[in-house]
Amino acid sequence: xxxxxxxxxxxxxxxxxxxxxxxxxxxxxxxxxxxxxxxxxxxxxxxxxxxxxxxxxxxxxxxxxxxxxxxxxxxxxxxxxxxxxxxxxxxxxxxxxxxxxxxxxxxxxxxxxxxxxxxxxxxxxxxxxxxxxxxxxxxxxxxxxxxxxxxxxxxxxxxxxxxxxxxxxxxxxxxxxxxxxxxxxxxxxxxxxxxxxxxxxxxxxxxxxxxxxxxxxxxxxxxxxxxxxxxxxxxxxxxxxxxxxxxxxxxxxxxxxxxxxxxxxxxxxxxxxxxxxxxxxxxxxxxxxxxxxxxxxxxxxxxxxxxxxxxxxxxxxxxxxxxxxxxxxxxxxxxxxxxxxxxxxxxxxxxxxxxxxxxxxxxxxxxxxxxxxxxxxxxxxxxxxxxxxxxxxxxxxxxxxxxxxxxxxxxxxxxxxxxxxxxxxxxxxxxxxxxxxxxxxxxxxxxxxxxxxxxxxxxxxxxxxxxxxxxxxxxxxxxxxxxxxxxxxxxxxxxxxxxxxxxxxxxxx
Amino acid sequence: xxxxxxxxxxxxxxxxxxxxxxxxxxxxxxxxxxxxxxxxxxxxxxxxxxxxxxxxxxxxxxxxxxxxxxxxxxxxxxxxxxxxxxxxxxxxxxxxxxxxxxxxxxxxxxxxxxxxxxxxxxxxxxxxxxxxxxxxxxxxxxxxxxxxxxxxxxxxxxxxxxxxxxxxxxxxxxxxxxxxxxxxxxxxxxxxxxxxxxxxxxxxxxxx
Numbered sequence: 001x002x003x004x005x006x007x008x009x010x011x012x013x014x015x016x017x018x019x020x021x022x023x024x025x026x027x028x029x030x031x032x033x034x035x036x037x038x039x040x041x042x043x044x045x046x047x048x049x050x051x052x053x054x055x056x057x058x059x060x061x062x063x064x065x066x067x068x069x070x071x072x073x074x075x076x077x078x079x080x081x082x083x084x085x086x087x088x089x090x091x092x093x094x095x096x097x098x099x100x101x102x103x104x105x106x107x108x109x110x111x112x113x114x115x116x117x118x119x120x121x122x123x124x125x126x127x128x129x130x131x132x133x134x135x136x137x138x139x140x141x142x143x144x145x146x147x148x149x150x151x152x153x154x155x156x157x158x159x160x161x162x163x164x165x166x167x168x169x170x171x172x173x174x175x176x177x178x179x180x181x182x183x184x185x186x187x188x189x190x191x192x193x194x195x196x197x198x199x200x201x202x203x204x205x206x207x208x209x210x211x212x213x214x215x216x217x218x219x220x221x222x223x224x225x226x227x228x229x230x231x232x233x234x235x236x237x238x239x240x241x242x243x244x245x246x247x248x249x250x251x252x253x254x255x256x257x258x259x260x261x262x263x264x265x266x267x268x269x270x271x272x273x274x275x276x277x278x279x280x281x282x283x284x285x286x287x288x289x290x291x292x293x294x295x296x297x298x299x300x301x302x303x304x305x306x307x308x309x310x311x312x313x314x315x316x317x318x319x320x321x322x323x324x325x326x327x328x329x330x331x332x333x334x335x336x337x338x339x340x341x342x343x344x345x346x347x348x349x350x351x352x353x354x355x356x357x358x359x360x361x362x363x364x365x366x367x368x369x370x371x372x373x374x375x376x377x378x379x380x381x382x383x384x385x386x387x388x389x390x391x392x393x394x395x396x397x398x399x400x401x402x403x404x405x406x407x408x409x410x411x412x413x414x415x416x417x418x419x420x421x422x423x424x425x426x427x428x429x430x431x432x433x434x435x436x437x438x439x440x441x442x443x444x445x446x447x448x449x450x451x452x453x454x455x456x457x458x459x460x461x462x463x464x465x466x467x468x469x470x471x472x473x474x475x476x477x478x479x480x481x482x483x484x485x486x487x488x489x490x491x492x493x494x495x496x497x498x499x500x501x502x503x504x505x506x507x508x509x
Numbered sequence: 510x511x512x513x514x515x516x517x518x519x520x521x522x523x524x525x526x527x528x529x530x531x532x533x534x535x536x537x538x539x540x541x542x543x544x545x546x547x548x549x550x551x552x553x554x555x556x557x558x559x560x561x562x563x564x565x566x567x568x569x570x571x572x573x574x575x576x577x578x579x580x581x582x583x584x585x586x587x588x589x590x591x592x593x594x595x596x597x598x599x600x601x602x603x604x605x606x607x608x609x610x611x612x613x614x615x616x617x618x619x620x621x622x623x624x625x626x627x628x629x630x631x632x633x634x635x636x637x638x639x640x641x642x643x644x645x646x647x648x649x650x651x652x653x654x655x656x657x658x659x660x661x662x663x664x665x666x667x668x669x670x671x672x673x674x675x676x677x678x679x680x681x682x683x684x685x686x687x688x689x690x691x692x693x694x695x696x697x698x699x700x701x702x703x704x705x706x707x708x709x710x711x712x713x714x715x716x717x
Contacts, residue, residue: 297598298571302530304620305530305533305598308621309533309536312537316540330536334529334532
């Protein structure tokens, strides 16, 4: 029935001629065969079986078969059962009966075929529905399987990625951890859920971490923070904890995905780098000073040695018997020459400093201090010292040797930090700048150390005077000569707070 | 300068790159009557060196080119056994240890006292003298040994090894009288007064 569209002429013949004819012929013939014997037992004329035949034909063969059955039934009825029997003609008294029969037959055919059609339509609809339901069910099952598979894949992925991963609900409560995370902390997912998670963090990092996490939850923005996380072996390692919110269709945060990235090595390397940098700068400072001192010492030592040797020789010539005045005089001449040479060395060293002083540029001293504070930051963090800047505005710009003044500041800052190493944190190093007189500036570097004793303060700027075991005693002496070359003064006072204040003034010439 | 007469005299060889130091040292040593020669570098010294020279070396530890320490090693390789006095502007302990271990006589820090220098020079001269005397004795012994005949040398070897005349005679297939004769020639030529003397002499030759 569903192939009506693709009909060839022979099929069409089969559908609309042969099949209805056969059905109609079959039913009418059966009805006829039954009516023949029964007509003698029942009152004349017996036609009900023909109605049945018509109904059946119309039902099974459609309206065409019904019409054919009417025609056939009429012929059989007229021929065999309506007087005159065995003749096509109809007696007048039977005409009304015959017409009634035909009308009834037509009615039955119509009703039957309509019923049949509607039933077929209903059945078709039901069949279609059923097919659709089946299709849908299969589809559903398939998509269910797919979801399950992708879920499984996802889970495999989260377990396979060599990273520690967790998921938290919308309120930030951890509800799932992958096995890497569980393995690392040595706990089950249940033991890490909710508040217990924060117990895994180093107590020093936990408050800041919690604060950051709460802020991220409130803002619904991504979260990123480094913290030390305790492992199963009770050892803390540095992790970068990163989390992003997952929003549902209505914009609500459905869950948070988090990842722990092990950054212990980087941390260690960085720390090592900072340490190495500190060591290096300290070392280079000391060694360059020591080298300079050694080279100056060597330069001076040579002529002095020669002069001393000539002096000995001179004495020998004079004390000889008889004294050799000519040779003694020549030796004395050489003593003068060598002493002059030594003096020239001293002059060269001084000139070395004077030459540098010519590289002066007009500078905003505050900028210089800020730059130095930036340079010092790593060292200050390493030593747990906070640096504070108290800088005055509207300072005059001065012509200074930036490198030298920065060297002075660096030296004073390093001394200040050294001085605070004996006291426990918080340690604070303050750089202060203010106007001094008409056109000068005063810069102070203040620490909270133990201060400077008066007898030390009196000698602290002397060359080769040092209170540090590995100090060369040159730093502050050089600082003072630099400051004095800038028409200023460097001095130390004890601060009311207990530490020392090294302050210097500089002004334009 | 007269090279021939210099060879006999003990000389202080000064090696320092600073001309004024060289001059000062020469002047001082001249004033106290010590012969001195100076060189600006280790290489210059090696050019003028001959094995017959006696005395000591006053060496600056900081030299351009070859440093004092390197030069000390080089001298050992070349078989120059001249005692060395080091001098330096500022001595660092590791260097001092190294050169003293390698056999330096003294380490002087500039500027040094006259007496320090003279004492060191005196000590170095004494060491050099002793070395040269030892060398002279050895040379003499070697010369005496060279003068022995092949047979006498064999006899000397066996005698100092503790064999009796009779045993030597049997070993060399000689008569005992001949062995005695060889033995007396050996004692005479080696200028040995006793068997003990001869043993000592043979030990010293063997040590070479």
